[in-house]
Amino acid sequence: MTSSHHRAGPDVGLGGLGYAVGASLPIERAVPPDTPDELLDRLRAHGFADCSVARETPAELAARAVAETLAVAGTDPRSVDAVLYGTCSYWGEGHPPPGDPAKLTDTIARLVLEPHGLGHAQLSLVWLAESGNTGSVLRLARALVASGVHRTVLCVSADAVPPLPGEYRAMPNAVTVNGDGAASCLVSTEIPGDFRLGPTVQHSSAPMRALAKGQGLRKHLEIVKGIRVCRAALDTPTDGFAWMLSNHYSRPVLTEFATLAGVPAERLYTANIARLGHCFAADTLIDLADLHRGGRIAPGDDVLMLTTGPSTWGLTAVRAR
Known part of the structure; x- marks a missing residue:
């Protein structure tokens, strides 16, 4: 499967795909005992x-x-010049939000x-x-090495559900169950790696942040x-x-995402949804690692990674060497 975005630009x-997760607990054991049975049934x-429920902190x-x-x-x-560390766990390592950024770094x-x-x-x-x-981490890492600012960048995403009042694993709308996990990889112009990293395209919506319940x-x-904006901007064939791969959301949501991205739903990789829940931004790298280790990606295969946040969407294309 060929696509033009791999023909131009730096290689x-x-x-070095790696990840860490917690123990895989049945969702009824991972959530508070007062979680409604109706919500658990919808999630199932x-x-x-x-x-994935970890005793470890995100770090x-x-x-x-x-x-x-x-x-x-x-x-x-x-040989690693820089580290890009993605996290939305600002409470980081036992400190409530917003915490002190200096302490977090x-x-x-x-x-x-250091270890x-x-x-x-x-x-x-x-x-x-x-x-x-x-998506943001890979986009930045590729820009840094492609421009020659760095040669090798370590990319990390690490998050966990904070042990704070008002935080929960089972989303009330049954779109996902939040788990704990971290994933990492190397982006480099010196280390060939298992994949060639294409561009990442992203789109953000400021109005999305202002929308309230009922909208x-x-x-x-x-x-x-x-x-749709991201898919149109990514220079790849429709059936390429x-x-x-996507964040670990419900089957109906992922099916719609695949339709919007122009990818047949049967090409969605969903095995880790039932095993781990949604490990925040680490999901797509975890899935890519498992597919690669399982020998389910052939040389020359293209893989599309959709990374989504509350108001940001991104698409990244990689090709197996």
């Missing part, structure tokens, strides 16, 4: 069964993922970077897209617009993808 590799009907999950990335890639940590450096010989790497946090952070139709129309 940017993506490899939408494909959810278990949920501790990230440390495990990064260790796997470096081991899988066989990369000397000294210090924590990440201490728990994630793995990455203390020299330039650390930048990425957070505005929330569950869509992986579901307007929200839906913004989502439709966001995905072996797989489509």
Whole structure:
């Protein structure tokens, strides 16, 4: 399956896929005991069964993922120039939001970077897209290495449901069950990697943030617009993808996403929805890692990754080497 966006521009590799999750617990054990049975039934009907529940903090999950990335890639940590760390867990490591950004960066450096010989790497946090952070991280990483600013960038997404009042795993609209997880990879012009990383296109909607409960139709129309805008901007054939990966949402939502992206629904990879729930921005990298390790992506296959946040949508195309 060929696509023109891979013919031009620098050869940017993506490899060293690693991830860390918690224990997969049945959703009825992962949620508070007062969660309505009706909500649990709806979630099960939408494909959810278990949920990743970790005792570790997001940074501790990230440390495990990064260790796997470096081991899988066989990369000397000294060759990593920068780290882009996506997270919407601002409460970070036991501190309630908004917390102190300096403390958060210090924590990440201490728990994630320094133990793995990455203390020299330039650390930048990425957070505005929330569950869509992986799209932002990959977009920034590709721009940095393609322009020659850096040669190798470590990309990380790490989140967990905060132990704070008002936070919950089971979304009341039954669109997903929130789980805990982290994923990482290397984006590089020096390390070929298992995939060639194409461009990421993103679209954000400022009005989406202002929409309130009861304005579901307007929200839906913004989502439709966001995905369609991204798909139109991505220079690929209509039927050019072996797989489509997305955040772990309900089956009806993902089926609509596939339609909007112009990908047949049977090419959606959904195996981890029942196993992990929605591990925030880590979902697509987790899925890409599992497909690759399982030998389910052939050389030359193109994979489309849809990353979505509350008001941001992104599409990234990768090709297996």
